[in-house]
Amino acid sequence: MSIIYVLLPIALFLGFGFLALFIRMSADGQYEDLETPAYRILIDDEKITSENQLEKGSIHVS
Amino acid sequence: MLTSLKPHHAHSSRALLCIHCGNPLTVHALAQTRAAPFCCNGCETVYHWIQNQGLGRYYELKSTGRALRKGLAGPENSDGQAHLDDPDFLTLYAWNPEGDSSGVRSMEFYLEGVHCAACVWLTEKLPELVDQVQLARLNLGTSIATVTITSKGSFAAVADQLQKMGYRVHPVKRGEKTDLLKKENRLLLIRLGTAGACAGNIMLLAVSLYGGASGLLAERFRWISFLLYLPVLLFSAVPFYRSAWSALTARTASIDIPVVFGILLGSAVSVINLATGHDEVYFDSLASLVFLLLSTRYLIRRIQQSAMQSSNLLSFLTPQRARRYSPVKGEFDSVPIDQIRPGDRLKILAGECIPVDGRVLMGTSSLNCALLSGESLPVRMTKGQIVFAGTMNLEAPLEIEVTQSGSKTRLGRILQSMEQILETRAPITLFTDRVSKIFVVAVLILSALTFLFLGFTQGGGSWHEGVSRALAIAIVTCPCTFALATPLVLSLTLGRLARAGIVVKGPDVLERLTQVDSVFLDKTGTLTRGIPTVMKWRFAQSAASEGTTDQVEIKAAVLALESQSAHPIARALCQSLRAEGITTQVPHVTDFRETLGKGVQGSVGGDQYQVGRSTEDSSRTKSAPRQGFEVLIQRNGKVVGEVRFGDELRPESAAALARLRTLGLELWILSGDHAASVRSVARALGICRKRCLSQMGPEEKNRVIRQHPRALMVGDGANDALALAGAHVSVAVHSGVEISLRAADIHLKTPGVQSIAALMVISRETLRVIRRNFAFSILYNGLAGAAALAGKIDPLFAAVLMPISALTVFLASMAGTRKMRSAFAELNS
Known part of the structure; x- marks a missing residue:
């Protein structure tokens, strides 16, 4: 049973490692928007290319 | 979620x-x-x-993607957003996300019309579409986009682009209050996470203790449990201490008092037992109790806040800039609205909202006053007449002299008195609170009696026994089912309603809804569409006698002419004609001319046509009751026909009201419009004439509402705002008018009143589920309390019983009732 004295600290260390991560992310505000990321993942990072873009030049900051 | x-x-x-x-x-x-x-x-x-x-x-x-049930605002006619780059504006609205001197700035925009995944994609393409934009992030839940630009960038260009995408753009002011809320939310989430992690680990250790661990191992496990419990006791449970303390100082009973009592007593006993080598430690039960209670609290908070946020983002009613005449330059300059003073001269173009109260100096136009008066049809304004802030100039440019600006305008005063009503509204003691309070007191007395009884009757030796039984009572009976069940049911219902497009501002609103006995409905925009629609065609003798071919020819000519105009009435006319099927042979128009305020004319197939307001209409005095107005059609100088416009009833209104009636509610109409149009609507909806109140100003509406203490007010305009604030419960129906959202308890994101009946059913059923949970809790607590009194409850028993009871309540709450499920199905269909 003495193996428990090795396993227990490891388990606790793992558990609280994740807790620390969770705290960091909460403090960053990652859990404030639970809805949008689920949609964002559906979106490809496809750039607007030169052939499918017609009027990009027209939008400039004056 | x-x-x-x-x-x-x-x-x-x-x-x-x-x-x-x-x-x-x-x-x-x-x-x-x-x-x-x-x-x-x-x-x-x-x-x-x-x-x-x-x-x-x-x-x-x-x-x-799942489209959220929100209407999309059409593109707004606006003269740019140049003021977004004013240094004054930036200090209020923008901030530096990095906190350095790079000149990078961020601003938040509330986007009206955000729906689904596609909107996220479109909005987040901003960096590719507008120069100098670094990042754009959209939060779908709150409809707030955060845009970051470099020092050379322009927020005006960003807003312009967003507007082109079809959203209405409103910059959001950075308030300390929202920042504070954000921080509190994050802290609460961290407390919750910590409690969860600790409770989970303690539970693992507890399982082996219950499983028969003994000796040195068991003692070490108990000590580790204690160490793991410390963060829960000292950090996670702090909100309970605070609210129990404030309840104590305010001398009210709160559900948090027995919670804190249980936590403190349980911790004390467990620590003493730990130190003296006894077996009974309750760290696992206590930690999971804190975790469960914190999670429901967090849930409720999130839902409540999202409802509050949607109502706090307003004051988009009047434009932020106006064109002011500058005598020095001899022309009109665009200046921020807060620089406008009484006596200034402003120019208001067609399609713009009037930012101040004033008197017309020059020009004639028709105004949409529905926001303030509830009048459904445009009102004609000419030199010398008074115009109010918040009304919309429809036809032609006007020059006005400012008489009042800012909070001194009529709109501003309505807003202020609305705020006052909201502030002074007495809190209502809820059924759930009353029951909980009785229960709280009963548990405390019972625990104390047990302790004293055992301590005194059986000599000093039983103090330990007394403490542990009193504690068992406090832990086992108390809070779980009560503190958990009600918030859980409420937050489930509020969350489901929000997904169906009904935002309820607080859990108490649901209970107040069940007390309602009469419903007061605004007419314009709520029961009717609130925009002029074609009601009837009439033809002159000549055209009527020549049969339908001539009539079709006239209609085709009208369509040809009106399709060239952007005037709202022209658009309504075109829509109706196309609906009739007059689309196939639209003739060609030459010599097209549009005269503001007079209508359109042109030559169609050799005939000279003119379509415009009837001349008698403009000469008619404003006070004359009218249910609509006519547009005359002239061919070669002769009147050949006439189109009648009115405010059309929403098709679903009649069925919706019939359902409300079957729920036993008394229906009233409370309108600012003329008696004639109110009565015709009432007749169509079968509402008794006695219960039709017309020509009610904002203050009068509020007075009527005050006479009916259990009234539900349904409205949309600023003229309803006071009544919405004053009513027992109020519903703001979807519209462009955000002022009513601030005043109302419930906000419908779909137009019309059809969801109100389902909402009533849901509120009643929710209360039923809560009562059912109470009945269950009392039963369970009675049994557990009796067992605890008899000394039959030990830590293991408590640790098993607690989650089981919580689970039962949870499942019962999730299931709801049959009626409730069918009402939700109706809302989502």
């Missing part, structure tokens, strides 16, 4: 939906010849713009 993705085309079996905004198409829109189904010109414009930008993928994405 996410439900499964619902394919957008699932609705198509019932009605054709607009390709752009996803709203169902009206009969009018269906009949129009367009390449693809659109509900309005606005959507069509935005659609083509998006395609031209190479952003066509928006529509692909859209078909995969």
Whole structure:
């Protein structure tokens, strides 16, 4: 049973490692928007290319 | 919080939906010849713009995403957003996300019309579309986009672009209050996470203790449990200490008092037992108790805040800039609205909202005053007449002299007194609170009695026994089912309602809804569409006698003429004609001319046509009651026909009111409009004449509402705001008027009143589920309390019983009732 004295600290260390991560992310505000990321993942990072873009030049900051 | 993705085309079996905004198409829109189904010109414009930008993928994405049930605002006619780059404006609205001197700035925009995944994609393409934009992030839940630009960038360009995408753009002021809320939320979430992690680990250790661990190992496990419990006791449970303390100092009973009592006593006993080598430690039960209670608290908070946020983002009613005459330069300058003073001269273009109260100096136009007066049809304004802030100039430019600006305008004063009513509103003691309080007191007394009884009757030796039994009572009976069940049911219902497009501002609103005995409905915009619609055609003798071919010819000519005009009445006319099927042979128009305030004219197939307001209409005095107005059609100088316009009833109003009646509610109409039009609506809806109140100003509406203490007020305009604030419960129906959202308890994101009946049913059923949970709790607590009194409860028993009871309540709350489920199904269909 003495193996428990090795396993227990490891388990606790793992558990609280994740807790620390969770705290960091909460403090960053990652859990404030639970809805949008689920949609964002559906979106490809496809750039607007030169052939499918017609009027990009027209939008400039004056 | 996410439900499964619902394919957008699932609705198509019932009605054709607009390709752009996803709203169902009206009969009018269906009949129009367009390449693809659109509900309005606005959507069509935005659609083509998006395609031209190479952003066509928006529509692909859209078909995969769950469209939130919000209406999309059409593109707004606006003269740019130049004020967004004013240094004064930036200090209030923008901030530096990095906190350095690079000049990078961020600003938040509230976007009206945000729906689904496609909107996220479109908005987040901003960095590719506008120069110097670094990052754009959209939060779908709050409809707030955060945009970051470099020092050379311009927020005006960003807002302009967003507007072109079809959203209405409102910059959000950075308030300390919202920042504080954000921080509190994050802290609460961290407390919750910590409690969860600790409770989980303690539970693992507890399992082996219950499983028979003994000796040195058991003692070490108990000590580790204690160490793991410390963060829960000292950090996670702090909110309970605070609220129990404030309840104590305010001398009220709160559910948090027995919670804290249980936590403190339990911790004390467990620590003493730990130190003296006894077995009974309750760290696992206590930690999971804190975790469960914190989670419901967090849930409720999130839902409540999202409802509050949507109502706090307002004051978009009046424009932020105005054109002021500068005598030095001899021309009109665009200045921020807070620089306008009484006596200034302003120019208001057609299609603009009037920012101040004033007197017309020059020009004649018609104004949409529905926001303030509830009048459904445009009101004609000419030199010398008084105009109010918040009304919309429809036809021609006006020059006005400012008499009042800012908070001194009529609109501003309504807003102020609304705030006052909201502040002074007495809190209502809820059924759930009353029951909990009685229960709290009973548990405390019972625990104390047990302790004293055992301590005194059986000599000093039983103090330990007394403490542990009193504690068992406090832990086992108390809070779980009570503190958990009610908030859980309420937060479930509020969350489901929010997904169906009904935002309820607080859990107490549901209970107040069940007490309602009468419903007061605003007419314009609530029961009716609130926009002029074609009611009837009449033809002059000559055309009538020549039969239908001539009538069709006239209609075709009118369509040809009016389709060239952007005037709201012209658009309504075109829509109605296309709906009739007058689309095939639209003749060619030459010599087209549009005269502001007079109508359009042109030559069609050799005949000279003129379509415009009847001349008698403009001469009619404002006080004359009218249910509509006429547009005359002249051919070669002779009147050949007439079109009658009125405010059309929403098709679903009648059925919705019939359902409300079957729920036993008394129906009233409370309108600012003229008696004649109110009465015709009442007749169509079968509302008793005695219960029709017309020509009610904002203050009078509030007075009537005050005489009916259990009234539900349903309205949309600023003229309803006071009554909404004063009513027992109030519902703001979807519209462009955000002022009513601030005042109302409930906010419908769909137009019309059809969801109110389902809402009433849901509120009643929710209360029933809560009562059911109470009954269950009392039963369970009675049994557990008796067992605890008899000394039959030890830590293991408590640790098993607690989650079981919580689970039962949880499942019962999730299931709801049959009526409730069918009402939700109705809302989501």
